[in-house]
Amino acid sequence: MSSSPNMFHFNDFNNNYIEDPDYIRDHIGDFYKDTCIFVTGATGFVGKALVDKLLRSCSGLNSIYLLMRPKKGRAIEERLKELLDNPVFSSIKKRNPDILNRIKAVAGDITLPNLGISAKEYQMLIERINVVLHSAATVRFDEELRNAFIHNTLGTKKVLEMCNKMQQLKSFVYVSTAYSNSDKENIDESVYELPFDYETIMNSIEMLPQEAAEVLSKKLLGRHPNTYTLTKAMAEHIVLKHSDLIPSAIVRPSIITASLKEPQPGWVDSVSGITGIFMEVGRGTIKSIICKENMKMDIIPVDTVINTVLTAAWHTVAYRSNTMRVYNCTSGNTNPITWKEFRLLTEKYSKEYPSKYVTWYPGITYRTNRALHAVCVNLFHHIPAAILDVFLFMTKRKPFMLKMSRKFEEAIMAGKFFSTNQWNFEVTSMRSLTKAVQMANDGEHFDVDISENNGFKWDDYVKNFILGVRQFILKDDLSSLNQARSKLNRLYWFQKMLHMMTFCVVTKMALSVLMASMSRNTLEL
Structure with a gap:
């Protein structure tokens, strides 16, 4: 990095950048000027949006x-090309295609020692x-504990071990x-205490037999709904432990959905979780969900x-704190919406802007009775x-609907854990x-800021969400x-x-039963 006297000076004693408050606090984009940034999880939904935003708003x-x-x-070169072919980078390619040359692929694996990076590239990094922005994770809710732990917890530990060696690191965001x-x-x-010694678990879980790991998983989960949330909580402790030496911040998003504005309203490229479910609600193929409709949908x-x-990384340097900051990036306390309100808006705009792939007429009912839901x-x-x-x-086409x-x-x-509970x-x-x-x-x-002020x-957002699913997931433009x-x-x-027809059949059956009953009563008389 070529240091600018207007931005930072390097303190050789503690290997930390010290901000010039008069400059850095006023210029977020310039915080990233001349910086080299290491990103994990770049091929995921969040990662793609992150790389695109860096190129567009931090072009220096x-x-x-x-x-x-x-x-x-x-090879990673092929994977990088595939990544950059994603529609999220379309505007960059039109406006400033040369900036894409600043993206460098590093072959590695978050589960391996030294992140699986070659010695030469590791030293270069x-x-x-x-700046290190770490978003790589396995987000599967049904992931076996060992795999979730290796990716989400140990992977974070390996990233931080590399950060400890970085000679010019000024900010790490998890x-x-x-x-x-x-x-x-x-x-x-804040980072909460765990009801167990995570370091002991960390030192033993990889060596446990499968059966023992499954038993341990049940004990550790407690009230956690899945291994994803548990291993993320453990990873936060590792970040906290290293925060004395590494300027760090933790960003905690709730359920991540389509874009509000950038790269364009409604952009989305993942059908996991909520997006996939409400895509099918719009297509009419999902009619029942287990949910408490009056609870907040965060x-x-x-x-x-x-x-x-990006601003958390800047904030960590521009507004230093004696303690590591945690940011709950949520909507419930800022601009709440209930599951019922979201459902009504989804149905409204799914009917106003239907896809040519609509299968049944959209309409959904939230239920809390699991037996009725199963029926x-x-x-x-x-x-x-x-x-x-x-x-x-x-x-002569391949069946896929039941699957x-x-x-x-x-x-x-x-x-269902998230649709039947709410948090403050x-x-x-x-x-x-x-x-x-x-x-x-x-x-x-x-x-x-996602406040009404x-x-x-939400009405505008859900409209663009439905249009985004239509365009980017279903590949169905408005010409249809x-x-x-x-x-x-x-x-x-x-x-x-x-x-x-159903009403007539049910009515006929009811009348038949009634007539049969009346006939029996007449014969008995």
């Missing part, structure tokens, strides 16, 4: 090094890197989850998360999917960050809208006819 940076794992025989302490109702912006746009990560899943999800698969098979229906039901069941997230640090960003000269480019409206609306209209009348 030197280089972005992406830790990438060679996969299925493909510890000499050059100024992307955790707001649900790392989901066993509590009120969640402060979701956060991906670009708000990215802006929080509805079979009647309205699996059986119709099986019928469609028969049609696909008969027309997909079961996959989304698994997602619903995995997420403290946002003091987040508000402090918001205020600091608003005071910066270029703060409007790093907006982290800042113009955020008239065709889709005609199809939706036919499905509406088909549903009405089906309801009428």
